[in-house]
Amino acid sequence: MPGTDGAHMRASQPAVPALAGGRDITASGGLQPDVACSDYPHGGLPTPADDRCIAAALKLLARHG
Numbered sequence: 881m882p883g884t885d886g887a888h889m890r891a892s893q894p895a896v897p898a899l900a901g902g903r904d905i906t907a908s909g910g911l912q913p914d915v916a917c918s919d920y921p922h923g924g925l926p927t928p929a930d931d932r933c934i935a936a937a938l939k940l941l942a943r944h945g
Contacts, residue, residue: 915937917933917936
């Protein structure tokens with residue numbers, strides 16, 4: 881598709897997120913988290929001290945690190 885300034889753009893197929901084996905991630909509803917968390921902070925930058933999700937993620941990473 882030609883642009884107004886002489887540049888061109890080509891449309892292509894959209895990317896499909898897939899695992900290494902080729903399985904489409906979106907076909908099964910996405911990836912399931914190791915730990916589900918619903919403590920979303922509201923305003924400001926969260927820290928482990930005031931956000932349970934960050935604290936849970938850091939604990940999980942420390943165990944598997």
